[in-house]
Amino acid sequence: MDGFGSAPALYWRGRTHGYDAFLDLIAQWEARLADLGIGPGSVCAFCGDYSPNVIALVFALMKARAVLVPLTPAIEPEIPRFLDISGAEHLLRFDENDSWNHGRLTPSARPALFSRLDESGTPGLVVFTSGSTGIPKGILHDCDRVMRKFVQPRAGWSTVLFLLMDHFGGFNTLLGTFAYGGVGVCPESRSPQAVCAAIAAARATLLPTTPTFLNLLSASRAYVGHDLSSLKLITYGTEMMAEATLQAVRVMFPQAELKQTYGLSESGVLRSKSDANDSLWVKIGGPGFETKVVDDILWVRSEANMLGYLNVESPFDAEGWYCTGDHVEVKGEYLRFLGRKSEIISVGGQKVFPSEVESVLLEAENVVEAAVYAIPHPLLGKAVAARITLNTPEDPDALFRRLRDHCKARLQKYKVPMRVQIVEADAQLSQRFKKTRPLDGESS
Incomplete structure (x- = not known):
């Protein structure tokens, strides 16, 4: 970063900060951390969104060889539990104006896994994920191992910092942006209007995002009122992409390359290459990563594997392989993710992938978003149901008949939804702009 001089590094609130000014801000944070008693091995949680101070703090903490615990206001109710799991000793909070305050914490215990970082003298990163039980798991990474993939020089991008930093994909994007001399573009919010405004104002070239947000962007038509011609690459991941959404994005951004990404909080973000702009087939891997498919399930082994979970047993087998749980089809070097x-919904013993049904529903007129899930059935065990978000209001009974006919013409009978519920768009979104599906059997 020191070699990029005064080149633009960060766009925030209508102002561009150069790398020289950004490095000065990092140095200021190094001095502050020393005054606060935050040094090697210190577990420091910080809560905020992307801003000059927050991003400078990230690099200052890594230079101080501390353990970083990034948090965001979107997960405020979970923060006390996350602080406890991580054994956080410090908490820095940032407001919307980039002002901050510091508090000392008294953890109940220091996680034993931190001894690995103490031995290596390297900075750590803790991110959280939820398992099938809903119990959050604290994932510990060695930051040096995470950063190895960024050593080889590459072209820098003016990147919209859309993916939240408290998730591995967002942290990976943050590191990649500055490692290659790019510009971190901070949107005012993650609404379609705000993201489009940030792209236009900063002349952003890269938008890493989710299929759900792209679907929302298409429905909102916020892109119509902004000059987004600077956008050259859109990467999408973290969830399944519907064919209908992919085609809509091609129409919205004909000048942009579309690239599917794949990553895991446990093993890092793999290099990827989409087969074509209009294809959901993707090749994944790259230096430091290995993949294999066993019984149609993808397994990954990585040099950037996490050190382990802080509060549950390790998921890796004896040879370091991780079962992703992702069903895939294989075509030569390329994979297509099924879900x-x-x-998977088992209808009378037959498998239904929700993403397949959702893709068909999104092709129907007036449907903005669809989330498919299982409901109990007295004879089949399970049946398919769907929550639908509409562009304009429609009679529920007429909608149900229309969607049933639409699906029957495109899907086998057991895949056709037996129940349809109309919901608002917000009910379909998680805090990370991913699709949320009701729990198995949840009443609608």
């Missing part, structure tokens, strides 16, 4: 093993 998570945990999401």
Whole structure:
């Protein structure tokens, strides 16, 4: 970063900060951390969104060889539990104006896994994920191992920092942006209007995002009122992409390359290459990563594997392989993701992947978003149901008949939803702009 001089590094609130000014801000945070008693091995949680101070703090903490615990206001109710799991000793909070305050914490215990970082003298990163039980798991990474993939020089991008930093994909994007001399573009919020405004104002070239947000962007038509011609690459991941959404994005951004990404909080973000702009087939891997498919399930082994979970047993086998739970089809070097093993609906013993039904529903007129899930059935065990978000209001009974006919013409009978519920768009979104599906059997 020191070699990029005064080149633009960060766009925030209508102002561009150069790398020289950004490095000065990092140095200021190094001095502050020393005054606060935050040094090697200190477990420091910080809560905020992307801003000059927050991003500078990230690099200052890594230079101080501390353990980083990034948090965001979106997960405020979970923060006390996350602080406890991580054994956080410090908490820095940032407001919307980039002002901050510091508090000392008294953890109940220091996680034993931190001894690995103490031995290596390297900075750590803790991110959280939820398992099938809903119990959050604290994932510990060695930051040096995470950063190895960024050593080889590459072209820098003016990147919209859309993916939240408290998730591995967002942290990976943050590191990649500055490692290659790119510009981190901070949107005012993650609404379609705000993201489009940030792209236009900063002349952003890269938008890493989710299929759900792209679907929302298409429905909102916020892109119509902004000059988004600077956008050259859109990467999408973290969930399944519907064919209908992919085609809509091609129409919205004909000048942009579309690239599917794949990553895991446990094993890092793999290099990827989409077969074509209009294809959901993707090749994944790259230096430091290995993949294999066993019984149609993807397994990954990585040099950047996490050190382990802080509060549950390690998921890796004896040879370091991790079962992702993702069902895939294989075509030579390329894979097509079908859905998570945990999401499969068994209808009378026959498998239904929710993403397949959702893709068909999104092709129907007036449907903005669709989330498919299982409901109990007295004879089949399970049946398919769907929550639908509409562009304009429609009679529920007429909608149900229309969607049933639409699906019957495109799907086998057991895949056709037996129940349809109309919901608002917010009910379909998680805090990370991913699709949320009701729990198995949840009443609608």
